[in-house]
Amino acid sequence: MKKQQNILIIGAGLCGSLLALRLGQRGFNINLYEMRPDLRKVDISAGRSINLALSDRGLKAMRLAGVEEQVKELCIPMNGRLLHDLEGNTVLAPYSGREHEFINSISRGDLNALLLNEAEKHQNVNIHFNKKCKSVDFENTTALFEDYETKENFVEDADIIFATDGAGSALRKSYFLGKKFLFSFSQDWLTHGYKELSILPAKNGGYQTYKNALHIWGRDSFMLIALPNLDGSFTVTLFLSFDDGDYNFGNLNTPEKVLEFFEKYFKDALELLPNLVDDFFTNPTSPLGTVKCSPWHYKGNTLLMGDAAHAIVPFYGQGMNASFEDVVVFDKALEEGEPNSEAGWEAIFKAYEKNRKMDTDAIADLAIDNFHEMKGHVNNAIFREKRNLEMAFEKNFPDDYSSKYSLVTFNEDIGYREAMLRGRAQDKAILNMLADRELNIDADLKTNLEKVNRATEEILEDDHVAKNFKH
Numbered sequence: 001m002k003k004q005q006n007i008l009i010i011g012a013g014l015c016g017s018l019l020a021l022r023l024g025q026r027g028f029n030i031n032l033y034e035m036r037p038d039l040r041k042v043d044i045s046a047g048r049s050i051n052l053a054l055s056d057r058g059l060k061a062m063r064l065a066g067v068e069e070q071v072k073e074l075c076i077p078m079n080g081r082l083l084h085d086l087e088g089n090t091v092l093a094p095y096s097g098r099e100h101e102f103i104n105s106i107s108r109g110d111l112n113a114l115l116l117n118e119a120e121k122h123q124n125v126n127i128h129f130n131k132k133c134k135s136v137d138f139e140n141t142t143a144l145f146e147d148y149e150t151k152e153n154f155v156e157d158a159d160i161i162f163a164t165d166g167a168g169s170a171l172r173k174s175y176f177l178g179k180k181f182l183f184s185f186s187q188d189w190l191t192h193g194y195k196e197l198s199i200l201p202a203k204n205g206g207y208q209t210y211k212n213a214l215h216i217w218g219r220d221s222f223m224l225i226a227l228p229n230l231d232g233s234f235t236v237t238l239f240l241s242f243d244d245g246d247y248n249f250g251n252l253n254t255p256e257k258v259l260e261f262f263e264k265y266f267k268d269a270l271e272l273l274p275n276l277v278d279d280f281f282t283n284p285t286s287p288l289g290t291v292k293c294s295p296w297h298y299k300g301n302t303l304l305m306g307d308a309a310h311a312i313v314p315f316y317g318q319g320m321n322a323s324f325e326d327v328v329v330f331d332k333a334l335e336e337g338e339p340n341s342e343a344g345w346e347a348i349f350k351a352y353e354k355n356r357k358m359d360t361d362a363i364a365d366l367a368i369d370n371f372h373e374m375k376g377h378v379n380n381a382i383f384r385e386k387r388n389l390e391m392a393f394e395k396n397f398p399d400d401y402s403s404k405y406s407l408v409t410f411n412e413d414i415g416y417r418e419a420m421l422r423g424r425a426q427d428k429a430i431l432n433m434l435a436d437r438e439l440n441i442d443a444d445l446k447t448n449l450e451k452v453n454r455a456t457e458e459i460l461e462d463d464h465v466a467k468n469f470k471h
């Protein structure tokens, strides 16, 4: 029988470094390969967004790996969305009616470094930087690398290969180009891209604007957001169409136009962005897309995980959380399986994918929904009325109600799909009843909650019947 203990992981980003740590803790021999230099030694941007929102699903994964408390020290709690209108007025919209539920801003680089440090504490984990995977021979479980320092190519052999190499995965390309099995793949680009800007710390080292919130300047067809960093700065992200509308990334091509755009739509933010023009013309404009594919694994040899398997747009703040949750779900499949033979690994990969795929498909769709919600709906009166009602339900009946946002973000015990189905049914029930004036926010809250819960169950039942209807 082939020995199945040497594991090669491609990509030492967030998912790969956590996976290396967890599998290292389980005693496997791990070789983790990363194309970039060691971010703990070289001052490089950690790639993609500088900071991210970490929430309960991600924290559950940190707990599994025994690093939750260390990670929490890097976190800045964000209790809600601070909405900025055109005149610069702000209103705080809490994420939940339950005070203990909030999301956290965390530096991608600091979190990645922490996970690498923890993984490296295990003698059986070896990390190699500046080695880019060019392709994977998934039949023979080998990977071809280019060493960026020596410029030489080399082949690595392993018993199992995991690809956590992000949205442009080399293994996924090899599946696609290999044409050895039926591999389904889709990539949908958003019409909007993003650019990062920054608000510097205040002169006294504090924060120039409210620290404990995710700031949103939603303007219907585009938006600006800002998340706090530990050093007093904020990372600001502009989401804007590439080529549509009066202002877009294509036509914002002079400092005057950029300033005119911010003056018109983000006046209060502009005051905090003295480096706007420099940042705007120095920092890249990047696209946003959704990747779905299947199967994720080839026999018991190779497996895609994290963004490599399911990249999503960032509007639910769940891409990293979902990638971390992959490791939790995989760990359970591993626990229940028999990883000592090829057949054993194949069964584990199958069980993992069967369990996980519907949830990652669900969060991909929810993330697109939230793009529209964040841009526009947060400013819409009926949407705000719905949110106020939901906040009151959660505050007064914490055990009897969770909004869709709470189910997705704070309920680590149910999958994304269940959160999506229930959340959407609740949204439909409340919006219908508010439109028909069947709910009154000032009326007896318990009666309103009972009405909403009853209508939700009816919608869920109807959807279930519709889905199971056979012609």
Ligand code: FAD
Binding pocket: 010, 011, 012, 013, 014, 015, 016, 033, 034, 035, 036, 047, 048, 049, 051, 052, 053, 054, 131, 132, 133, 134, 164, 165, 166, 167, 168, 169, 170, 194, 237, 305, 306, 307, 308, 312, 314, 316, 317, 318, 319, 320, 321, 322, 323
């Ligand atoms: P990645 O983080 O992309 O890591 C992949 C690693 O593999 C990298 O280190 C890369 O250098 C390496 N690599 C790539 N190709 C190769 C190769 N061929 N050979 C060797 N190494 C390779 N998620 C959240 O949960 N909350 C948020 O608030 C949030 N905000 C976001 C904001 C933006 C603007 C974007 C773009 C994403 C955001 N995300 C967020 C999503 C999150 O960034 C990703 O889901 C997460 O980084 C996925 O982790 P990963 O390890 O799978 O992939």
